[in-house]
Amino acid sequence: xxxxxxxxxxxxxxxxxxxxxxxxxxxxxxxxxxxxxxxxxxxxxxxxxxxxxxxxxxxxxxxxxxxxxxxxxxxxxxxxxxxxxxxxxxxxxxxxxxxxxxxxxxxxxxxxxxxxxxxxxxxxxxxxxxxxxxxxxxxxxxxxxxxxxxxxxxxxxxxxxxxxxxxxxxxxxxxxxxxxxxxxxxxxxxxxxxxxxxxxxxxxxxxxxxxxxxxxxxxxxxxxxxxxxxxxxxxxxxxxxxxxxxxxxxxxxxxxxxxxxxxxxxxxxxxxxxxxxxxxxxxxxxxxxxxxxxxxxxxxxxxxxxxxxxxxxxxxxxxxxxxxxxxxxxxxxxxxxxxxxxxxxxxxxxxxxxxxxxxxxxxxxxxxxxxxxxxxxxxxxxxxxxxxxxxxxxxxxxxxxxxxxxxxxxxxxxxxxxxxxxxxxxxxxxxxxxxxxxxxxxxxxxxxxxxxxxxxxxxxxxxxxxxxxxxxxxxxxxxxxxxxxxxxxxxxxxxxxxxxxxxxxxxxxxxxxxxxxxxxxxxxxxxxxxxxxxxxxxxxxxxxxxxxxxxxxxxxxxxxxxxxxxxxxxxxxxxxxxxxxxxxxxxxxxxxxxxxxxxxxxxxxxxxxxxxxxxxxxxxxxxxxxxxxxxxxxxxxxxxxxxxxxxxxxxxxxxxxxxxxxxxxxxxxxxxxxxxxxxxxxxxxxxxxxxxxxxxxxxxxxxxxxxxxxxxxxxxxxxxxxxxxxxxxxxxxxxxxxxxxxxxxxxxxxxxxxxxxxxxxxxxxxxxxxxxxxxxxxxxxxxxxxxxxxxxxxxxxxxxxxxxxxxxxxxxxxxxxxxxxxxx
Numbered sequence: 001x002x003x004x005x006x007x008x009x010x011x012x013x014x015x016x017x018x019x020x021x022x023x024x025x026x027x028x029x030x031x032x033x034x035x036x037x038x039x040x041x042x043x044x045x046x047x048x049x050x051x052x053x054x055x056x057x058x059x060x061x062x063x064x065x066x067x068x069x070x071x072x073x074x075x076x077x078x079x080x081x082x083x084x085x086x087x088x089x090x091x092x093x094x095x096x097x098x099x100x101x102x103x104x105x106x107x108x109x110x111x112x113x114x115x116x117x118x119x120x121x122x123x124x125x126x127x128x129x130x131x132x133x134x135x136x137x138x139x140x141x142x143x144x145x146x147x148x149x150x151x152x153x154x155x156x157x158x159x160x161x162x163x164x165x166x167x168x169x170x171x172x173x174x175x176x177x178x179x180x181x182x183x184x185x186x187x188x189x190x191x192x193x194x195x196x197x198x199x200x201x202x203x204x205x206x207x208x209x210x211x212x213x214x215x216x217x218x219x220x221x222x223x224x225x226x227x228x229x230x231x232x233x234x235x236x237x238x239x240x241x242x243x244x245x246x247x248x249x250x251x252x253x254x255x256x257x258x259x260x261x262x263x264x265x266x267x268x269x270x271x272x273x274x275x276x277x278x279x280x281x282x283x284x285x286x287x288x289x290x291x292x293x294x295x296x297x298x299x300x301x302x303x304x305x306x307x308x309x310x311x312x313x314x315x316x317x318x319x320x321x322x323x324x325x326x327x328x329x330x331x332x333x334x335x336x337x338x339x340x341x342x343x344x345x346x347x348x349x350x351x352x353x354x355x356x357x358x359x360x361x362x363x364x365x366x367x368x369x370x371x372x373x374x375x376x377x378x379x380x381x382x383x384x385x386x387x388x389x390x391x392x393x394x395x396x397x398x399x400x401x402x403x404x405x406x407x408x409x410x411x412x413x414x415x416x417x418x419x420x421x422x423x424x425x426x427x428x429x430x431x432x433x434x435x436x437x438x439x440x441x442x443x444x445x446x447x448x449x450x451x452x453x454x455x456x457x458x459x460x461x462x463x464x465x466x467x468x469x470x471x472x473x474x475x476x477x478x479x480x481x482x483x484x485x486x487x488x489x490x491x492x493x494x495x496x497x498x499x500x501x502x503x504x505x506x507x508x509x510x511x512x513x514x515x516x517x518x519x520x521x522x523x524x525x526x527x528x529x530x531x532x533x534x535x536x537x538x539x540x541x542x543x544x545x546x547x548x549x550x551x552x553x554x555x556x557x558x559x560x561x562x563x564x565x566x567x568x569x570x571x572x573x574x575x576x577x578x579x580x581x582x583x584x585x586x587x588x589x590x591x592x593x594x595x596x597x598x599x600x601x602x603x604x605x606x607x608x609x610x611x612x613x614x615x616x617x618x619x620x621x622x623x624x625x626x627x628x629x630x631x632x633x634x635x636x637x638x639x640x641x642x643x644x645x646x647x648x649x650x651x652x653x654x655x656x657x658x659x660x661x662x663x664x665x666x667x668x669x670x671x672x673x674x675x676x677x678x679x680x681x682x683x684x685x686x687x688x689x690x691x692x693x694x695x696x697x698x699x700x701x702x703x704x705x706x707x708x709x710x711x712x713x714x715x716x717x718x719x720x721x722x723x724x725x726x727x728x729x730x731x732x733x734x735x736x737x738x739x740x741x742x743x744x745x746x747x748x749x750x751x752x753x754x755x756x757x758x759x760x761x762x763x764x765x766x767x768x769x770x771x772x773x774x775x776x777x778x779x780x781x782x783x784x785x786x787x788x789x790x791x792x793x794x795x796x797x798x799x800x801x802x803x804x805x806x807x808x809x810x811x812x813x814x815x816x817x818x819x820x821x822x823x824x
Contacts, residue, residue: 025058025061025062026058026059026062026064026067028058029055029058029059029062029064029067029071030055032051032052032054032055032058033052033055033070033071033074035051036048036051036052036055036074036078037074039051040077040078040081041285041286041333041335042333042334042335043081043333043334043335043336043337043338043373043375044373045078045079045081045082046078046082046374048074048078048081049075049078049079049082052071052074052075052078053075055067055071056068056071056072056075059071066130068095069095069130069131069134070130072091072092072094072095072134073091073092073095073130073133073134073137075087075088075091076088076089076091076092076095076137076138076141077137079091080141080144083377083413085106085141085144085145086104086106086145088137088141089101089103089104089138089141089142089145090104092134092137092138092141093118093138095130095134096121096122096125096131096134096135096138097121097125098118098121098122099121100114100117100118102114102115102118103115103118103142103147103150103154104141104142104145104147106145106146106147109147109710109713110147110150111713115150115153119153119154119157122135122154122157123157127161127164127165129165129167131161132158132161132162132165132167132170135154135155135157135158135161136155136158136170136173136174136177138154139151139152139154139155139158139174139177139178139181140177140180142154143177143180143181143184148181148184148185148188151177151181152178152181155174155177155178155181156178158174159171159174159175159178162174169228172223172226172228172229173228173229175219175223176219176220176223176229176232176233176236178219179215179216179219179220179223179236180236182212182215182216183216183236183239183240183243185208185212186208186209186212186213186216186240186243186244187243188208189205189206189208189209190205190209190243190246190247191428191429192205192695192696193205193206193247193250194250194429195695195696196695197524203256206254206256206257206260209244209247209260210256210260213240213244213260213263213264214263216240217237217240217263217264217267220233220234220236220237220240221233221237221267221271224237224271224274230274230278231275231278231280231283231291232291234271234272234274234275234278235275235291235294235295235298237267237271238271238272238275238295238298239294239298240264241264241267241268241271242298242301242302242305244257244260244261244264245261245305245307247260247261248260248261249305265308268307268308268309269308269309269310272298272299272302272309272311273309273310273311273312275295276295276311276312276318280292280325285329285332285333286333286335286338288326288329289326289329289330289333289335289338289342290326290338290341292322292323292325292326292329292342293322293323293326293338293341293342293345295319295322296319296320296322296323296326296345296349297319297345297348299315299316299318299319299322300316300319300345300348300349300352302315303315303316303319303352304352316349316352316353319345319349320346320349323342323343323345323346323349324342324346326338326341326342326345327339327342327343327346330342336369336370336372336373336375337369337370337373337375337378339369340366340367340369340370340373340375340378340379340382341366341378343362343365343366343369344362344363344366344370344378344381344382344385346362347359347360347361347362347363347366347382347385348385350362351385351389356389356392356393359385359389360386360389363382363383363385363386363389364382364386366378366382367379367382367383367386370382376409376410376412376413377409377413379405379406379409380406380407380409380410380413380435381406383402383403383405383406383409384402384403384406384435386398386402387399387400387402387403387406387438387439387442388438390402391438391442396442396445396446399442400439400442400443400446403435403438403439403442404439406435406439407435407436407439407457407460410432410435410464411460428465428468432464432468433461433465434496436457436458436460436461436464437461437495437496438496439457440454440457440458440461440493440495440500441495441496441497441498443457444500444511449511451502451509451510451511452509454493454502455479455491455502455504455509456479458491458493458574458576459479459574462574462576465748466748466751466752466755483611486504486572486611487565487569487570487571487572487823488503488504488505488563488564488565488569488570488571488572489503489504489571489572489574490502490503490558490571490572490573490574491503491573491574491575492554492573492574492575492576492579493576494516494575494576494577494578494579497516498513498514498516499513499514499515499516499519499520500512500513500514501513501514501554501557501558503558503563505563505564505565510558510561510563512557512558514553514554515553518549518553519550519553519554519579520578522546522549522550522553523546523550523578523579523582524578525546526543526546526547526550526582526586527578527581527582529542529543529546530543530582530586530766530767530811530815531767535767535812536770536810536812538812540810540811543586543811544588547586547587547588547593547811548588548589548590550582550587551587551588551589551590551594554587555587555589555594556589559589565598567597567598568597568598568599569598569599570598570599570600570601570790570792570793570823571584571594571598571599571600571601572600572601572602572603572823573600573601573602573603574602574603575602580602580747581746581747581766583600583602583766583815583816583817583818584600584602585600585799585814585815585817586811586815593803593811593815595796595799595800595803595814595815596800596803598796599790599792599793599795599796599823600792600795600796600819601791601792601819601820601821601823602818602819602820603820603821611760611821611822611823611824612760612822612824613790613824614683614684614730614731614785614791614824616785616786616787616788618683619659619660619683619684619782619785619786620660620661620681620682620683620684621655621659621660621661621662621682621684621685621686621782622661622662622664622677622678622680622682622684622685622686623652623655623656623661623662623663623664623665623686623687623688624663624664624665624669624674624677624685624686624687624688624689624704625645625648625651625652625664625665625666625669625687625688625689625736626644626645626648626665626666626669626688626689626690626703626704626705627644627645627646627647627648627649627652627665627666628644628646628666629643629644630666630667630703630704630705630706631705631706631707632703632704632705632706632707632708633703635707635708637698637699637701637708637710638690638701638703638708639692642690642703645688645689645690645736645771646771647770647771647772647774647775648665648688648689648736648771649665650771650772650775651688651735651771651774651775651778652665652688654775654776654778654779655686655775655778655779655782658779658782658783659782659786661686662677662680662682664677666705667705668705669689669704669705670704670705670706670707671704671706671707671709671713671717674704674709674717675717678717682729683728683729683730683731684729684730684731684733685729685731685732685733685757685759686733686735686778687702687732687733687734687735687736688735688736688774689702689703689704689736690702690703690736690737690768691703691734691736691737691738691753692737692738692749693737693738693746693747693748693749693750693753693764693766694746694748694749695746695748695749697710697711697749697752698710698711699749700749700752700753702714702734702737702753711749711752711753711756714753714756714757728758728759728760729757729758729759729760730759730760730761731759731760731761731762731763731791732753732754732757732759732761732762732763733762733763733764733778733781734750734753734762734763734764734765735763735765735774735778736765736768736769736771736774737764737765737766737768738765738766738767738768750762750764750818750820751820754820754821759821760821760822761791761819761820761821761822761823762819762820762821763781763791763795763817763818763819763820764817764818764820765816765817765818766816766817766818767812767816769812769813769816770812770813773802773808773813773814776798776801776802776808777798777799777801777802777814777817778798780794780797780798780801781794781795781797781798782794784797784798790823790824791819791822791823791824792819792823792824795817795819798814798817799814799815799817800814802814
């Protein structure tokens with residue numbers, strides 16, 4: 001949206017910077033630069049990139065430093081327009097002469113030292129207009145990929161530079177960018193709030209908004225009084241307000257959220273009406289198009305929310321006028337991507353006003369325009385709208401095809417945009433997940449549903465959810481439908497309004513529709529008790545009540561159909577939502593716990609590596625643990641309630657005496673030592689230290705002596721260490737960890753750690769268990785592995801040993817441990 005204006009400013013900067021006008025190569029480079037701007041205005045960033053790369057080669061050959069820098073900045077705009085945000089970031093670090101582009105890493109986040117080094121290089125550069133522009137664009141790009149703290153650091157340096165150069169307009173633009181980062185921090189808190197049932201955790205996320213919102217709102221409204229920012233600042237304020245309004249609607253009885261919304265209401269009417277009065281002709285043509293589209297969408301959202309606003313015309317009529325004007329302007333610019341969004345918004349307005357025929361035509365036209373301009377982010381949305389429209393009109397086959405096309409476009413986005421575009425990260429739950437779930441529901445409603453297609457779609461959703469959680473690129477996965485000779489597989493699908501259980505037995509899928517209300521009620525009660533720190537003192541009969549209810553709801557119907565395998569077999573569970581946080585071992589049939597009947601594996605997403613058995617002859621273990629408090633305990637990320645685990649000494653001692661192993665204990669278990677030791681070819685990594693699994697990547701960690709090993713850094717520490725040894729990690733055993741209390745998707749943390757570590761299998765405890773029993777369980781597990789049993793069988797042996805002992809028969813001791821990944 002900002003690309004034409006940025007390009008125009010950069011052209012001006014080249015002149016101001018004193019690039020000489022020479023005949024020959026430089027003339028050709030300038031011609032290519034102009035041509036690139038034309039491509040970008042027309043919505044063809046790929047052609048712009050190709051053209052500017054040619055210009056860049058000329059400037060480099062002619063040793064034109066300013067020409068090279070300005071072209072790199074141009075390229076960043078085109079890469080951003082194409083959704084290739086890492087590339088945009090990398091070319092900007094080149095423009096700023098930062099040798100190491102670590103600051104751009106989004107998956108394995110940059111360390112404090114790497115960020116400090118990049119900022120040091122930036123500070124050493126002289127103040128120039130081109131350097132300032134590169135800093136601005138780098139700050140914006142870091143925000144888009146989700147590196148919010150790094151974005152703030154860069155933008156603050158840019159603001160200081162603009163102040164030293166007395167550049168008032170640039171100072172305001174940077175203040176706007178800083179406010180946008182703070183607004184993203186609020187939306188991030190809102191997203192994480194929705195994933196937690198823990199009142200204390202929810203209060204922490206609300207505090208982020210409470211402490212940040214007044215300054216962000218004030219900045220937007222102040223900038224709205226300056227001419228260049230008149231419209232943009234108001235639109236950003238409206239976007240912020242609508243985020244807070246949506247948040248308050250999620251929990252309308254929460255007084256803090258009600259208060260946040262109430263603090264903004266007095267400015268709503270005036271800010272909206274002033275935005276409607278804005279003169280779009282003062283904007284660049286492409287900016288004018290996108291800002292009209294934004295305002296039309298905001299008007300629609302305001303109308304749906306029934307908010308207290310008064311406008312000269314009906315609010316939907318104003319939205320129609322803006323959408324039509326945006327379309328006409330996009331047509332004149334020959335920008336099909338922009339036209340697609342404008343036509344699609346018209347379709348949303350027709351849908352809202354019950355004009356379904358016009359809505360369908362608009363969505364089809366918007367879809368076609370998006371496809372022809374290679375805009376998958378637009379195409380998926382309009383195909384999704386078409387699918388919902390067809391479904392409402394009982395045109396089932398057309399709806400199915402539209403959903404399939406929408407998901408195909410989402411798969412394309414998974415390669416670059418979805419994992420790292422901050423807007424889609426924050427809106428995954430309402431902009432991405434429903435597409436898959438609604439498609440699955442529609443497939444299941446058909447007379448003879450294709451269950452394998454349902455399973456595959458659910459697997460694709462789980463992978464997309466993990467990718468979104470990790471902020472990573474596209475993950476390759478193996479569908480269970482492709483694995484031969486698998487044990488019985490039970491998939492539990494938590495859809496929008498129902499829960500479905502799918503079971504594959506003897507290579508055939510069967511389906512059971514469950515009572516979603518009863519399942520969720522019992523699951524919440526059981527999970528509350530399991531995550532209670534007083535679990536050990538909870539009467540086992542209290543746990544049995546909900547464990548038996550869940551068995552009757554989930555597995556008894558399957559058993560009555562004779563579909564459960566013979567006892568002593570293995571069952572692989574794949575669950576989503578709240579059920580993914582409950583170990584299936586605790587389900588109870590009235591006579592026995594499920595672990596007494598079966599070996600169990602609980603894949604927390606889908607199978608990302610082929611299942612393969614562990615050779616007992618290669619059982620070599622690296623043991624890392626903390627029995628004492630180290631410096632890492634004082635980290636802001638670590639809950640103050642965590643204390644030393646002296647019993648870890650016994651666990652380490654028992655394992656190391658019986659099995660081939662090496663030890664990193666206490667002061668020796670530093671991040672650097674850990675990474676070096678992993679290069680020694682250890683197929684099994686046993687970590688006995690405090691850790692936490694959460695749906696918030698920043699709250700998922702393992703404690704080393706010197707620092708928390710954060711989720712995003714585990715790729716560097718574990719995966720790369722094992723790659724040096726040229727052998728994959730067969731098993732990761734996390735024996736002293738726990739799930740974040742009340743977190744509905746904390747199982748994502750286990751899946752995330754497993755993927756980042758590159759482990760084929762992971763065993764993790766869902767709550768902190770008394771250390772002596774954990775040592776007994778680990779010892780028995782490894783003994784069973786040595787005897788040639790599969791991982792699922794070995795874990796069952798270990799759990800049964802505790803269950804059969806009077807001292808450890810309470811579920812607190814044995815049911816916490818979960819095996820994910822390969823069951824062999």
